[in-house]
Amino acid sequence: MKEELPITTWHGPYDAATKARALAALESGNVLYFPNLPFRLLESETEFLDARVADGKAKNISLDHTSGKIQASSLTGEHAVRLAAMIERFGSSAGALVQGLLPYGDVERARTSFRPVQVKGRSYSKISDDRLLHIDAFPSRPMQGRRILRFFANVAPVSHRHWHVGQPFEDFARRFLPQVGPHLPGKSWLFEKLGVTRGRRSLYDELMLSLHDAGKLDSDFQSNSLHQDVRFAPGSCWLVFTDQVLHAALGGEFALEQTFHLDISQMAEPARAPVRVLERLSGKVLV
Numbered sequence: 369m370k371e372e373l374p375i376t377t378w379h380g381p382y383d384a385a386t387k388a389r390a391l392a393a394l395e396s397g398n399v400l401y402f403p404n405l406p407f408r409l410l411e412s413e414t415e416f417l418d419a420r421v422a423d424g425k426a427k428n429i430s431l432d433h434t435s436g437k438i439q440a441s442s443l444t445g446e447h448a449v450r451l452a453a454m455i456e457r458f459g460s461s462a463g464a465l466v467q468g469l470l471p472y473g474d475v476e477r478a479r480t481s482f483r484p485v486q487v488k489g490r491s492y493s494k495i496s497d498d499r500l501l502h503i504d505a506f507p508s509r510p511m512q513g514r515r516i517l518r519f520f521a522n523v524a525p526v527s528h529r530h531w532h533v534g535q536p537f538e539d540f541a542r543r544f545l546p547q548v549g550p551h552l553p554g555k556s557w558l559f560e561k562l563g564v565t566r567g568r569r570s571l572y573d574e575l576m577l578s579l580h581d582a583g584k585l586d587s588d589f590q591s592n593s594l595h596q597d598v599r600f601a602p603g604s605c606w607l608v609f610t611d612q613v614l615h616a617a618l619g620g621e622f623a624l625e626q627t628f629h630l631d632i633s634q635m636a637e638p639a640r641a642p643v644r645v646l647e648r649l650s651g652k653v654l655v
């Protein structure tokens with residue numbers, strides 16, 4: 369479930385055995401853990417280790433690397449520029465590592481986030497509470513079967529980031545697919561027209577959202593399903609397909625995260641992609 373890779377550098381070349389191990393671990397639904405790969409802040413950036421740099425409205429501060437703009441930060445002027453530079457330096461480092469370590473030729477770098485607020489003690493509705501086991505599926509961002517790969521760094525000085533990692537995706541899908549109601553024709557079209565979604569949701573997107581919600585709303589599943597307690601030390605990083613690996617973020621503060629999207633055609637074993645698993649289980653074409 370948690371596979372350690374003892375690399376110490378952000379740039380390759382990495383040896384063939386390391387690359388093969390990383391690929392196999394990721395695609396089979398493990399969390400790839402880098403205990404010896406700290407993302408170091410500059411002395412001047414330690415001022416950002418403060419929950420007040422978030423505006424208090426959104427969970428995370430996010431950076432769109434194509435525009436250089438950050439959202440949901442309380443900072444302005446020169447401080448905001450330096451915070452954006454820190455998040456960008458992390459995002460480009462994560463991009464270099466993913467390019468060097470994995471054979472995926474075409475990986476899209478999506479948003480980068482900084483998560484400065486302690487996870488414990490925040491209150492949410494169940495559906496938006498990521499302290500509950502879930503797979504990632506985003507209401508406004510249809511994936512059309514593409515993968516969500518996320519790279520995280522714990523930049524907290526002392527506290528671990530604490531996750532639960534749940535059962536294999538297929539077991540989870542088998543449990544909840546029978547509960548998922550029929551897809552309403554016209555809804556995806558309407559949501560796209562109204563601008564609720566960026567692009568149109570496929571059947572795959574509808575199904576993933578339904579599974580995400582059904583899992584979070586089932587308290588027996590949350591309390592009693594098999595899971596592993598995983599702790600990410602300060603100064604460590606980890607990489608995981610969050611659309612496949614059931615995860616819950618229970619505690620920790622000051623994490624950075626870079627999201628990547630990729631087509632399943634890039635994978636060594638596309639049959640392991642959630643879209644292929646769901647198509648096999650449901651007997652339907654989903655994208």
Ligand SMILES: [Fe+2]
Pocket residue numbers: 498502503504610615
């Ligand atoms: Fe998540």
